[in-house]
Amino acid sequence: MKSRIPQNPSVEELVALFVTIALEQEEANIDFDTKRFNRLFWEMDKVEGLLKAMPGDKRSALVPLLQHPNLEVRLRAAKSTLAVAPEAARATLEALTRITHTPQAFDAGMCLSALDQGIFKPT
Amino acid sequence: MAGDDGRSRLRLTITPLPRIGDNGGPPMEEPPEIPTRPSSQRAQLRAVVRVALWAARIGLRVTPLAGVLIAAEAAYWIYQYYPWIEAYLAEPAPLHELQSAASTPQPGTDVHHIVEQSPARADGFLDERIEAPENRVRISRLKHWEINRWYATPNKDFGNQSPRNYLRGKDWETRVRVGRDALIRQGLLKP
Numbered sequence: 001m002k003s004r005i006p007q008n009p010s011v012e013e014l015v016a017l018f019v020t021i022a023l024e025q026e027e028a029n030i031d032f033d034t035k036r037f038n039r040l041f042w043e044m045d046k047v048e049g050l051l052k053a054m055p056g057d058k059r060s061a062l063v064p065l066l067q068h069p070n071l072e073v074r075l076r077a078a079k080s081t082l083a084v085a086p087e088a089a090r091a092t093l094e095a096l097t098r099i100t101h102t103p104q105a106f107d108a109g110m111c112l113s114a115l116d117q118g119i120f121k122p123t
Numbered sequence: 124m125a126g127d128d129g130r131s132r133l134r135l136t137i138t139p140l141p142r143i144g145d146n147g148g149p150p151m152e153e154p155p156e157i158p159t160r161p162s163s164q165r166a167q168l169r170a171v172v173r174v175a176l177w178a179a180r181i182g183l184r185v186t187p188l189a190g191v192l193i194a195a196e197a198a199y200w201i202y203q204y205y206p207w208i209e210a211y212l213a214e215p216a217p218l219h220e221l222q223s224a225a226s227t228p229q230p231g232t233d234v235h236h237i238v239e240q241s242p243a244r245a246d247g248f249l250d251e252r253i254e255a256p257e258n259r260v261r262i263s264r265l266k267h268w269e270i271n272r273w274y275a276t277p278n279k280d281f282g283n284q285s286p287r288n289y290l291r292g293k294d295w296e297t298r299v300r301v302g303r304d305a306l307i308r309q310g311l312l313k314p
Binding site: 037105107 | 172175180269279286289304307310
C-alpha cells in the first residue's frame, strides 16, 4: 500500500494523519480486523517517530488531541504523549478507564498497569 | 422504523445511570443506525458491536424490555444478538462466579482462559493446568474477542510487540497476573 505520509511533512499534516489513522483503528477494532489494525499501528508509529525526530520533539503537537471528542483518538494521543506531557497524558488515560465497557477503557487501563509495573517506559 | 434507505434508527427503552454533567451537560450521543437487512453476518456483527459500544459510551444499562423493542422498532435480526449486548454490558462479577459459570453455556458468552491456551501449551505448560477450573471463566463473547485482539496486536505498552509475544517464556504467575488484570480492566471481574 502506498504511504500516506507526504514528502517533507509539516507538523499539521502529521497530526491530521494521526487522527485519521486513529479513527481507522477504531473501525478496524469494530470489525475485529487484526490485520488492518496491525498495518495502521505501524503507520501511526511512523508518524509519531517523525514528530519525535523534529526539532524540539513535536509530539507536543498531539497534546490538544487529548481533548478530542473521539475516544480512540484520545487514547492514541495519550499513549503517544506520555513522554512529553506525562501528567496530562496519564490523566487522560485515567479518565478513559472510567468510561466503562469500552475498548478504550480496557486499553487505557492495561497501559496504566504497564506503566505502574515498569513494563512501559515512555521515551 | 425503517427509513427509505432501508436503515433503522435504533430506539431503546433504557435506564440511564446518573453521570456528571447529566444536568445541562452535552447532549447524548445519537444511537447508531442499523441496517434492516444486513448484507452479511459480518455486517450484522458490525451493527451489534456499534450498538453495544454506543450503550457503553453513554453509560446505559439496557433493560430486558429493550430486547423486545430492538426487535420491534429496528430489525428483527438483531433480536437474536440481544444476549450478546446484554452480556457486554453486564456488571463485573467475583472470580468464583465467572469460574463456576464456565460449565453452563449462555448465549452471547464464551469460555475464556485467563492464561491463554495455545501460547501456554507452546511454552510447555500442561493441559491439566491450562484446562483447570481456576483458569476457565465465562465472559461476554464480544469482550472475549476484544481481549484476544489485544493479546494479538502490537502495543506501545510492550515495546511495540504484542502482549502475547511479551508473555512468551514468562512464568505461569506472570500470565495469570496479566490475564486477571485484563478481566478487571474489561469490567468483567471485580477487583
